[in-house]
Amino acid sequence: MTDYLIIITRGREDGGHAATLGAELAVTLQAMNSKAAIFLTLSGTRWAYEGTGSDVQVPGHLCLEEYFQAFLKEGGELLVCSPCVAAYCHLPALGDEELKRGLRPTARYVGLATVAERLMQGRATVF
Amino acid sequence: MNDGQQKHVIVLTCGTEDGGARATLAMALAVSLQAMGCDVAVYMNFQAAIWALKGATRSIQIPGFDSLETYLKLFEDGGGKVYACASCFEHLAVWNQGEDISEGGVPTSALRDGVIPAGVTTLASLLAERRAVSL
Numbered sequence: 001m002t003d004y005l006i007i008i009t010r011g012r013e014d015g016g017h018a019a020t021l022g023a024e025l026a027v028t029l030q031a032m033n034s035k036a037a038i039f040l041t042l043s044g045t046r047w048a049y050e051g052t053g054s055d056v057q058v059p060g061h062l063c064l065e066e067y068f069q070a071f072l073k074e075g076g077e078l079l080v081c082s083p084c085v086a087a088y089c090h091l092p093a094l095g096d097e098e099l100k101r102g103l104r105p106t107a108r109y110v111g112l113a114t115v116a117e118r119l120m121q122g123r124a125t126v127f
Numbered sequence: 128m129n130d131g132q133q134k135h136v137i138v139l140t141c142g143t144e145d146g147g148a149r150a151t152l153a154m155a156l157a158v159s160l161q162a163m164g165c166d167v168a169v170y171m172n173f174q175a176a177i178w179a180l181k182g183a184t185r186s187i188q189i190p191g192f193d194s195l196e197t198y199l200k201l202f203e204d205g206g207g208k209v210y211a212c213a214s215c216f217e218h219l220a221v222w223n224q225g226e227d228i229s230e231g232g233v234p235t236s237a238l239r240d241g242v243i244p245a246g247v248t249t250l251a252s253l254l255a256e257r258r259a260v261s262l
Contacts, residue, residue: 042148077170083191095142112152118161120133124160 003122004029004036005115010127011043012087016056016064019047019127022127023067030074041081044127048080050104052087072106073115079118082109094102134166134257138250141262142174150178152199153262159238161205168205168257169202170250171211175220179211179242202239208251213244 010018014021022038029036040048040053047053055062072078080103121124141149153169160167177183178199187195192226203209238244253259 007260007262009152041152042145056213085191087190112155112159113163116156116163116165119135119156119160119258120163120165123258126260127261 003118005039005118005122006036007039007041007115007122007124007126008044008047009042011046015058016053017058018127019044019053020056020058020061020064020067022036022125023047023053023064023071024061025125025127026072026076027067027070030071030076035095036071037077037079037118037120039079039081039110041084041115043088045084047082048078048085048103048107050102054087068104072104078104078107079110079114082111085109086089132164132166134168135160136168136253136257136259137170138170138259138261139175139178140173142177143187143248144174146189147184148189149188149262150175150184151192151195151198154202155192156260156262157194157207158198158201158205161202161207165204166257168208168210170245170253171209171215172250173212173215173256174218176211176215179209179239180237181239182221199239203239208243209239209241210243210245210249211238212250213246216232216244 004026006022008019008022026036026038047068048066051065053068056064058064137153139150139153155165157169171179178195184194184196186200
């Protein structure tokens, strides 16, 4: 089984298009019996919080929130850039209410050493 | 060089348009891979070619990370190779007229020490022999 690491670097600045494609690819890889992990970094870190994808609906795709829920339900690993949280998740665009909801289940903060380790084990795609 | 050593190439395409965030992440990742014993090369393409110029990283400091210059210096000191798209410099136009221009049209005096001006053939070679991540 091939390991894949999907790195999502974009938040809402593109309307959630990159995040939607990244999450959809992760779910697709899972459906093809591949092991996929998602690393949320830079402004993509915001998607680590529950409900943040609820209002993102790119035409032709499911709601971003659905992809994340499906990904986690299938045991997908959600890695969150720990140094990015302070820089990107306290912006006015991300309200207190969203932050209070907390991280998605099983999501965990990691540093770049963890990402480097994953890169050594498998393949990576950046969105 | 260790035969079992993993080889990676990080292809960076983003310049100053995001404040240096992607460049910082790319170089931090490059240094992390180096620290884990990997042979790492960085190829600066398109707008990212600007980071190959002296002084370009000045004042780039993304919250939560060290400065971009710190990562680049660590990477260079660790023996990492930095390649920069030679033809991409033409679009940057940040050097003075009359600078020392190499055959490839690159103002060599404006480049960081150790940066290797390169073309698509070099990139293709790097991609053929290494695991690649594009940022």
